[in-house]
Amino acid sequence: MADLIAFLIEHFQDFDACPAPNDLSSLLEEVGFDGVEINYALMLLEILTAEPLISAKQEFTDSLRVYTVDETDIFPPEVIDLLHFLSREQALNPSQRELVVHALLCMPPEDITVDLAKVLSLLVLWIQRSELPVLIGDELMMALHGQTVMH
Template sequence: MIDVIAFLIENFQDADACPPREDLGELLEEVGFDDEEIGDALTFLDVLKHKPLVPAESLRQSTGMRVYCLEELDALPVEVHGLLHFLEQNGALNPEQREFVLNALMSLPYEDITVDHAKVLALLVLWAHKSELPVLIGDELMAALNGEAVMQ
């Protein structure tokens, strides 16, 4: 699924530039992705298109602290917690987007929960919401698509 998301980010300007779901599914099959990966990625895109239960403005104004449950603490590496905290504190992710990334990570097999996968999922949210990022943060997240750091 992460590879499908990376493909979408690299080949389409934003989520609105993607073809309709059926056509996109066919395109992804032609490229060589399997049905399960395609289905998972398209489901995440669908979720991103729906309005949240809590208005985004309320979440942005929230001053509360995110407390992780035991399941999240067990599954998510410390580096992932640090990345999400960094992105939120620097204005790259709002709380709603952070929660999407956390939920997406928690749906992955335990061995697939890595910092690079968290970066790709953060990119997915930002790409789907047409968010602008500071260059250094964008470069660091984009490095996860290629597997190599852009900046030292």
């Protein structure tokens, strides 16, 4: 999944330049991505772009996100720590964080890792054309290439 999302971000630096789902599916198949991976990516793109109440310009708040029992059963503690860190450092606003949580909940529980959370965070930021602090952006981008150091 990380490779596919990396491909999208690197080849379509502007989300608006990304082809329509049918064309994108064909392109990704031609490049050699697995059909299951393509379906997950297209599903995530649909979910993440269908949220009308989400604003990339939403103000950052000092609110505390309390995770439900279901979420804490599914998310490893490192994923919750990462989401808290990204919110605290204002890399994700509360609405963007909720989109990442929603996207993670759509994934098979055994696939949920810190790297996947980083990749999905990048996907949300890319879709919303958001800027993020350079050091945090560099760290998140490393997850796309299999090199991580942030916890």
